[in-house]
Amino acid sequence: MKKLLGIALGIMVALGGFIDIGDLVFNTQAGSAFGYQLLWVVPIGVLGIMVFTEMSGRVASVTGEPVFAIIRRHYGPRLGWFTLVGSMILNILTCAAEIGGVALALQLLTDLPYHLLILMALLALVVLVWKLPFQGIERLFGFMGLGLLTLLIAALKLHPDWSGVGHGFVPRLMSPGGNQLDYWYFAVGILAATFMPYEVYFYSSGAIEEKWKPHKDMIENRMNTVIGYILGGAVIAGIIVMSAELMRPKSINPEFIGTAMLGPLVTLGKAGLIIAILGAIFAIGGAAIETCFSGAYNLSQFLGWKWGKKNLPLKVPAFTISWLAIFVLSAGIILTGIDPISLTEDAVIFSVLVMPFSYWPIFKLARNRRAMGEFTNKRLANVLGWIYLVVIVAVSVAAVPLQLITNKGQL
Amino acid sequence: MGVIFWTKGGNMEELPKIHFRDPQQWVQFGLLVLIALLVLIGCIGTGQHLADAQFIGPNELKRSVGQLESYAAEAQVIDNYSHNGEALRSYTEAYSSSLKKATDSVAEKLTDHAHDRNLSAKTAAVIAMANGLSAHLGQYIHQPTRQLPGAQASSHYYDTLSSRLQNLDESL
Numbered sequence: 330m331k332k333l334l335g336i337a338l339g340i341m342v343a344l345g346g347f348i349d350i351g352d353l354v355f356n357t358q359a360g361s362a363f364g365y366q367l368l369w370v371v372p373i374g375v376l377g378i379m380v381f382t383e384m385s386g387r388v389a390s391v392t393g394e395p396v397f398a399i400i401r402r403h404y405g406p407r408l409g410w411f412t413l414v415g416s417m418i419l420n421i422l423t424c425a426a427e428i429g430g431v432a433l434a435l436q437l438l439t440d441l442p443y444h445l446l447i448l449m450a451l452l453a454l455v456v457l458v459w460k461l462p463f464q465g466i467e468r469l470f471g472f473m474g475l476g477l478l479t480l481l482i483a484a485l486k487l488h489p490d491w492s493g494v495g496h497g498f499v500p501r502l503m504s505p506g507g508n509q510l511d512y513w514y515f516a517v518g519i520l521a522a523t524f525m526p527y528e529v530y531f532y533s534s535g536a537i538e539e540k541w542k543p544h545k546d547m548i549e550n551r552m553n554t555v556i557g558y559i560l561g562g563a564v565i566a567g568i569i570v571m572s573a574e575l576m577r578p579k580s581i582n583p584e585f586i587g588t589a590m591l592g593p594l595v596t597l598g599k600a601g602l603i604i605a606i607l608g609a610i611f612a613i614g615g616a617a618i619e620t621c622f623s624g625a626y627n628l629s630q631f632l633g634w635k636w637g638k639k640n641l642p643l644k645v646p647a648f649t650i651s652w653l654a655i656f657v658l659s660a661g662i663i664l665t666g667i668d669p670i671s672l673t674e675d676a677v678i679f680s681v682l683v684m685p686f687s688y689w690p691i692f693k694l695a696r697n698r699r700a701m702g703e704f705t706n707k708r709l710a711n712v713l714g715w716i717y718l719v720v721i722v723a724v725s726v727a728a729v730p731l732q733l734i735t736n737k738g739q740l
Numbered sequence: 741m742g743v744i745f746w747t748k749g750g751n752m753e754e755l756p757k758i759h760f761r762d763p764q765q766w767v768q769f770g771l772l773v774l775i776a777l778l779v780l781i782g783c784i785g786t787g788q789h790l791a792d793a794q795f796i797g798p799n800e801l802k803r804s805v806g807q808l809e810s811y812a813a814e815a816q817v818i819d820n821y822s823h824n825g826e827a828l829r830s831y832t833e834a835y836s837s838s839l840k841k842a843t844d845s846v847a848e849k850l851t852d853h854a855h856d857r858n859l860s861a862k863t864a865a866v867i868a869m870a871n872g873l874s875a876h877l878g879q880y881i882h883q884p885t886r887q888l889p890g891a892q893a894s895s896h897y898y899d900t901l902s903s904r905l906q907n908l909d910e911s912l
Contacts, residue, residue: 369815436834582810590831593816594821598826602828606831
């Protein structure tokens with residue numbers, strides 16, 4: 330049971346990283362536009378983020394250094410500041426979108442006005458984060474977010490064409506019958522969402538919050554990454570299959586969170602719908618906390634402030650003010666009326682700016698025998714690390730041009 | 741060689757130092773410039789896209805018809821589940837409200853922006869269909885007692901609308 334509870338960090342990071350408000354809609358669009366054709370992107374992304382998250386957790390537990398401390402040391406002030414600023418913008422924009430996403434999901438359960446729900450979501454998040462210990466936060470949002478597994482169940486209940494699903498997992502460079510640029514826009518978008526750097530910022534800081542030790546907690550680190558990301562990947566694959574079965578035949582081009590919830594409604598009825606909406610509220614809420622805390626962690630680690638949720642809020646005032654300020658600023662941004670779903674798609678611009686700069690130093694340090702000792706990367710981790718660094722750079726370079734050329738997949 | 745470093749919750753920690761060689765820093769700098777340029781081009785491109793969207797040509801009209809087809813199909817699913825009482829009332833209202841806003845926005849765009857003169861009749865037909873769909877969607881929001889039109893009438897309305905939109909889409 331203890332081991333099961335121990336994987337909450339991985340589940341929260343994976344669900345919050347993979348399935349935020351933008352991804353819920355984006356993956357539904359991918360399934361609607363291309364059927365099963367993009368399923369192959371999911372395991373590729375899942376394996377890559379597993380490799381780097383496991384590395385960041387291992388590095389954090391061995392050296393005691395979270396990602397942004399490593400970035401500060403390895404890049405020096407100039408590139409370090411650039412990465413910090415880029416990541417702060419990404420975290421704040423994404424946090425804003427997630428708070429809006431929580432409000433949109435809450436609206437599906439209540440009759441209250443959207444702007445009031447934004448304020449209620451902000452208040453609830455601040456109170457929960459203030460009151461709960463780090464493990465309480467990860468368990469509440471990680472396990473409650475599993476309600477999104479209803480999307481996977483919905484996909485299975487729609488009786489997909491298993492041969493088509495199988496073919497979908499075979500990578501292909503061209504879409505038969507589809508627009509090739511749109512196809513690559515969605516493929517790169519799914520990968521970019523998988524490699525959102527705030528996942529490793531939060532995970533590695535979480536490992537230090539939980540005081541992981543190299544010998545004792547390596548299995549927990551691996552279980553977190555493997556189980557967490559497999560669950561997250563399964564939900565994403567489920568969304569794509571559900572959408573391919575339900576939306577594509579009806580020519581639905583999903584734009585709203587309500588559309589993604591049609592699957593559980595149609596297959597599981599009212600109970601399935603409620604569980605799916607609750608799952609979305611907690612997964613998106615988890616993403617809001619993840620991005621907000623990533624901002625506060627990054628700032629504190631870069632500037633050398635004392636940080637950590639494990640400390641009483643008043644014992645780490647700069648850290649506490651940082652996360653409070655990020656929450657309030659993010660809520661302020663979304664209160665201006667910006668569409669949260671578009672905002673997550675636009676935030677990808679800043680994620681591609683910081684993505685290679687975030688993953689490279691983790692890999693570099695994980696390969697350093699002097700720093701990591703017996704926990705240095707083995708051959709497989711090195712090979713996968715190099716391959717995925719190339720993938721990350723390719724995604725970074727391709728994401729923004731594809732977004733613009735295809736007008737966000739609307740060619 | 742070690743270095744005093746100031747992480748790990750603010751504690752002083754001695755950790756081995758790792759040096760980056762100069763060529764790598766240059767590669768990183770080049771990458772930075774490349775990405776910054778891409779973003780800049782991206783911003784300009786977005787502005788152009790917005791400017792292009794001001795004129796309603798065949799492609800833009802086709803896109804609007806596609807959007808309405810999608811909204812009508814979604815509305816039909818909601819309608820089915822509202823009639824048999826399986827959908828949550830709040831879900832139906834919030835989802836219908838989002839669809840109504842999006843439908844209104846399509847109608848507004850087609851009404852406000854200049855369009856190809858050869859497409860006047862088709863544009864007017866699309867606007868009329870959008871307004872009709874918007875009014876239909878309004879019923880799920882404004883009638884809390886769920887006094888919706890009969891299931892059969894609703895189904896007929898959506899079937900006809902989808903068929904008309906599909907015909908229009910094919911003609912563009």
